[in-house]
Amino acid sequence: MDGDGDGIGAETDEDASDRGATVGRPTRRQLLATVGAGSIASFAGCSAAYGRSVPDCAGAMADDGDPIVPRPVDDEISMFRRGLRRYGYYPEETVPDTVSVNWEFPVNRIGHTAAKSTPRPTPNGETILIASDTGRIHAVTPDGERRWLLETDAGTSLGFHGTPAIVDDTAYIGGYDGALYAVDIDAGELIWQTNPRDFDGAIAIGSSPAYIDGTLYIMAEYSNPASGALWEVDAETGRPTWHDDDIWGMPHPSPAIDCDAGRLVSGSNDGVVYGWEFPSLERAWTFQAGGEDGPDGDPMADGRFHLGAQIKGTIPVYDGAAFAGSWDGRFYRLDLEDGSEEWSFETGRVIMSNPAIDPEQGIAYVGSDDHYVYALDTDTGEELWSADVGGRVIGSITATAETILVGSYDAHLYALDRETGERRWRVENRGHVTSGAIPRDGRIYYAERGVFSNYYDDDEATVLEAPGHAYCLVADE
Template identity: 75%
Template sequence: MSEHAAPRDGDADQDAADAASDRDRSEAGGTRVSRRTLLGTAATAGAVGLAGCTARQYRSPPDCGAVASAADAADGYVPLPADDGQSMFRRGLRRYGYYPDATVPEAVRKAWSFPVNRIGHTAAKSTPRPTPDGETVLVAGDTGTIHAVAPTGERRWTLETGAGRSLGFHGTPAIVGDTAYIGGYDGELYAVDVPTGDIVWHTRTRDFGDAIAIGSSPAYVDGSLYLLTEHKNPASGALWEVDAATGNPTWSDDRLWGMPHPSPAIDCEAGRLVTGSNDGVVYCWEFPSLEFAWSFQTGGEGGPDGKPMAGGRFDLGAQIKGTIPVYDGAAFVGSWDGRFYRLDLADGSEEWSFQTGDIVMSNPAIDPKQGIVYVGSDDHHVYALDTETGDELWSADVGGRVIGSITATAETILVGSYDTHLYALDRETGDRRWRVENRGHVTSGPIPRGDRIYYAERGDFSNYYDEDEETVLEEPGHAYCLVPDD
């Protein structure tokens, strides 16, 4: 995605060769310092951006102890952090998408909606994110605008950002106290004051080694943010650690290929950080040391399409678009090779895989109490799988492709579909409880908060896939709020 953006570096062949050599050294246990990393560090050191970044800041590893202790006290059932002044994509560092205390109404109606998305880009749309106290909902649009609204729909403020010059926002804000952090498709990271809508700081693309886009939703641990950036020429990416107070990068690793979109998942108990990329590779680092641990290639040598990228360093066909939740000492991975994997967090070995009828790019949800993972596929189905064995418990037809986030509650599975509907499915059987018709493809995550459900959709376009006809925006995609229909 973002193939049209400006080049990252003109010396693509040399970059690819250097990075491949660096990867070989890393896998052999050597120290890895790549030319791409050195270039990114030099760019950061040579310029002062709005984040005040004059040089790579000294790294002080975050303290994961409080998160790990809380997880142990909760028997691992609650994805953390849990509403302790933080609100994050997929509801926590482990990215479960699990809301055990939420009650989904038997019937719903739309309380309000307003337009937010007008760009044809097919990446999943940003998920509305309530603040920790639930009094404000942040909705980021693909036009580069961030909207802050009350649960009842009244506008608190609207912020236009530089991300409107590109494809706007597709990631979801991480909210810590009164500050929201979100990356844009302009390659910049924004810190926004939630009460006022003022920008606290934002980075420049050169701070991230001339990134062209950030589709990743940040993870936050003890004053540090973790996110992925996308780069071009060659098609590649990097994992970054950023000081949340200043926006200064403190560490990076540019071993990723294929312009990555997922959001990092962190398991403080297991001491692992995991993500994937468009090269079909799962990457894992020790956490918080950030020493590289292992990688796993889905789809064999790049998957079924076999389209060489980055000078032949990887092939398209096994892309990993979805965020990878971590649970029970394992990572759960969907790939464009059509399979869904469970990998051992310790060494990356495959424990099982499940074949769906088409590519898998959605963000799966995990019910850690029941040991069930819910995953959507382009074959129009949602699958409930046993996390230990990979056995199928049920499947449900939702009428269209599933490319956004699945949300699990104690009784209901919420999922958006390309057929323009939001579905509520019975958690035990997969039977449909209700569905709500909308305008465009529903590709954000549905978020239950109190007695309300928030979500967003893509705009409604005609001729989008017809190369001979002009693409027309028929109607903008909206953000919605559902309430009980009494």
């Protein structure tokens, strides 16, 4: 499939520091209490259990003492960043010396600048799921043949930006309509769909679900005030079983879980990294990026927090630590036990990408708005190399056997040598490449943002010049 008008490409109808929650800062629940008891009834269950069954970590613990477990032991589970620890690491995959586009088709049409959903192969590799910002979910074979197309209610808002978690024959994904969806992969039909009211009026779920032992974990977003919540959900029914809504900002990162360390972590737009004990879900610690006095920037939620140090990227957990990038321009290593800062690396520009971790060599790969990808020693934060990729990096970085794959705002997907950072190749696309690139069985899948004119011009109407496509690359013959 080459996208020249045949098959999928022809379907023009597709053309989408260790401070507590900051001393003296009222909690979200306390602020809501000021608007009247009738308005806060649905928030009274903060951190409460609704008949929750505590998940068993046994299947996600390190096997035989080996700390390198990039995904759950269960081969029937596939998740964003390849598992609970969110490494983005594919050591058994190799990247060809030269590549060409095997197939492509349009998926993304919305101007929202959040990173686009990453294509997700099923565990057996026979189906590729691609969620779009139009609220559609595409299922295709590795050769690009369509299996099915599912229209969802997420198309009424900003569609999907998270990536499905796949368990057996079911995919779970949250939408920017505030709902969570379970999809039968064989049939291409909904199994269940939540209502935003089920999550106390959530306006969006931009994070990708974490799955363990029949349970899902997601971050939900709220407005008025700008805030968030971590939710635990029964995967079979979609019923929420627990939540903690003492989170400021509107959180985008996907929860990461380290069962060996007994921690769940995520971040939010208030510049705070939140740590919970796992599986008990007692709050363990918080870390405020941007300095002891909090980040500078515009006040939000009546001054309860300020923008300026947002934590946008998903935070991988490795070697007893959490690795978080911030809009304050720093990349942090935090102790998982107490949330204290162990080191930070300064790029000077916003960091919002999802970093990759090579757990065998102890290297973190992170992208910045300064147009560079950095390889950092996870023990010391020492820079091993840096590579200019021509534009901002806001999506996911993928580490393979010999190569780093990274999309750029310069409309290219880059392949960098893992040891040196030297460019192996780059592929020119249409729009900003902000999804992750997923290698599987000799193919590389990724997606881009649509191309817009006047997007930042308040005086002119924004125009979609070309939809963003999903791509499959193969070795060049």
